[in-house]
Amino acid sequence: MQANGKIELLSPAKTESERPIARILSPFVRFARLEAAGGLVLALSTLAALVWANSPWADLYYRFWHRDLSLGLGRAMVHETLLHFINDGLMALFFFFVGLEIKHELLAGELSTVKRAVFPMAAALGGVIFPALIFTATAQGTPAASSWGIPIATDIAFVLGAMALLGNRVPLTLKVFVTALAIVDDILAVTVVALFYTSEISLRSLVGGLAGIGVSYVANRLGVRAWPVYALIGIFVWLAMLRSGVHATVAGILLALTIPATKLVEPVEFLKQSRGLLETLLSVAKSEAELSENEANNLIYSIERRCVLVQSPLYRIAHALQPWVTFFIMPVFALANAGVHLAGESGGKLLQPIAVGVFLGLFFGKPLGVFLFAWLSVKLRVAAAPEDVSWRKIFGASWLCGIGFTMSLFIAALSVGEGEMLQIAKIGTLLASVAAGVAGSLVLSAKTGAGS
Numbered sequence: 066m067q068a069n070g071k072i073e074l075l076s077p078a079k080t081e082s083e084r085p086i087a088r089i090l091s092p093f094v095r096f097a098r099l100e101a102a103g104g105l106v107l108a109l110s111t112l113a114a115l116v117w118a119n120s121p122w123a124d125l126y127y128r129f130w131h132r133d134l135s136l137g138l139g140r141a142m143v144h145e146t147l148l149h150f151i152n153d154g155l156m157a158l159f160f161f162f163v164g165l166e167i168k169h170e171l172l173a174g175e176l177s178t179v180k181r182a183v184f185p186m187a188a189a190l191g192g193v194i195f196p197a198l199i200f201t202a203t204a205q206g207t208p209a210a211s212s213w214g215i216p217i218a219t220d221i222a223f224v225l226g227a228m229a230l231l232g233n234r235v236p237l238t239l240k241v242f243v244t245a246l247a248i249v250d251d252i253l254a255v256t257v258v259a260l261f262y263t264s265e266i267s268l269r270s271l272v273g274g275l276a277g278i279g280v281s282y283v284a285n286r287l288g289v290r291a292w293p294v295y296a297l298i299g300i301f302v303w304l305a306m307l308r309s310g311v312h313a314t315v316a317g318i319l320l321a322l323t324i325p326a327t328k329l330v331e332p333v334e335f336l337k338q339s340r341g342l343l344e345t346l347l348s349v350a351k352s353e354a355e356l357s358e359n360e361a362n363n364l365i366y367s368i369e370r371r372c373v374l375v376q377s378p379l380y381r382i383a384h385a386l387q388p389w390v391t392f393f394i395m396p397v398f399a400l401a402n403a404g405v406h407l408a409g410e411s412g413g414k415l416l417q418p419i420a421v422g423v424f425l426g427l428f429f430g431k432p433l434g435v436f437l438f439a440w441l442s443v444k445l446r447v448a449a450a451p452e453d454v455s456w457r458k459i460f461g462a463s464w465l466c467g468i469g470f471t472m473s474l475f476i477a478a479l480s481v482g483e484g485e486m487l488q489i490a491k492i493g494t495l496l497a498s499v500a501a502g503v504a505g506s507l508v509l510s511a512k513t514g515a516g517s
Contacts, residue, residue: 104224106391107223151402154303159398164321214257216426216473227468235458465505467498470498
């Protein structure tokens with residue numbers, strides 16, 4: 066700390082976070098806590114959208130989100146409604162963040178080895194297949210038949226939020242399993258969006274977008290670590306993909322996979338390089354010698370620069386994006402998309418094939434698929450379940466995975482467009498997510514014998 070041209074050292078007290086196990090688990094604990102808090106904000110945004118859409122100011126709700134906006138310059142100008150910019154723009158950032166998490170899990174997380182990955186991967190695969198089959202069987206032969214992608218995905222923010230409310234009844238290893246499952250779930254959902262919910266393709270724009278992703282990859286290989294470079298490339302790729310017909314959120318995932326995940330300086334080398342600078346500051350502080358502001362800033366900048374080099378761009382970008390995704394992008398998406406008029410014909414709407422298919426797919430298909438495929442992977446000896454987690458808790462977590470809010474609403478908008486069918490799909494999604502959340506919470510909170 067600098068005051069009146071002098072350097073003062075503040076010695077921080079040792080904290081619980083300095084324990085080795087705390088340092089190992091702190092990134093995930095931070096993520097879980099942030100997502101849990103984000104689940105509450107997301108729930109409040111959803112409630113606000115429902116209240117607004119069913120209030121005397123309901124017309125204002127729909128007019129506000131459907132106002133026309135323009136973005137870009139010259140021939141790159143894009144004209145869309147505010148709702149489309151949220152679903153195609155903010156959600157592209159959301160999927161970029163998801164892509165960063167996917168890359169981290171593949172390189173160093175729960176998906177980094179076959180043994181660690183098979184259990185959540187098998188569970189996620191079952192959690193996609195069963196809801197899709199149940200929806201297809203329910204809506205076959207109706208205009209909604211192609212919307213089978215609506216109930217396939219899990220909303221990790223709501224799931225971790227529900228787990229946080231259950232406290233110590235949910236072990237950390239179960240949260241790790243669900244988070245890894247949700248990562249695989251997102252990969253499968255994005256693949257479904259790219260293959261089945263993409264409009265007519267403009268080859269020229271698509272080639273331009275893919276070329277931009279190639280440039281980002283080359284920048285990575287050349288050792289470029291400045292995030293503004295990747296931000297500029299990302300804007301170009303987003304605009305190109307948006308004009309290509311391939312949904313722009315796919316660009317977010319692909320671009321994230323090109324972000325550098327390696328450090329330029331290893332921790333040991335970082336300590337060696339920084340030791341001299343820190344010793345200079347310490348000697349100045351002990352001797353109470355004066356240090357000019359310029360000299361102090363140079364020393365601090367040098368330390369700061371080394372701190373940047375010892376962190377990968379992937380980590381730094383994900384760390385910076387996380388609060389924006391959790392507390393802004395997802396709540397705004399919910400506020401813009403969750404508003405549905407519940408009065409009047411809602412009882413009849415619940416019997417429509419798309420509403421029944423979504424409800425059954427999320428509430429029954431999702432937990433059945435997740436649990437059955439997880440159990441089979443262990444019985445076939447291709448995977449191992451966490452040692453300190455009972456099958457009852459895995460079943461409860463599987464039911465929580467039926468909370469499919471964010472991605473379900475997103476795929477619903479892609480598959481059916483605007484209109485009454487979208488409103489019906491939203492009703493089915495909301496009811497199924499609430500029911501799955503309640504059912505999963507009851508299973509996880511039930512008191513049973515030891516080892517439960």
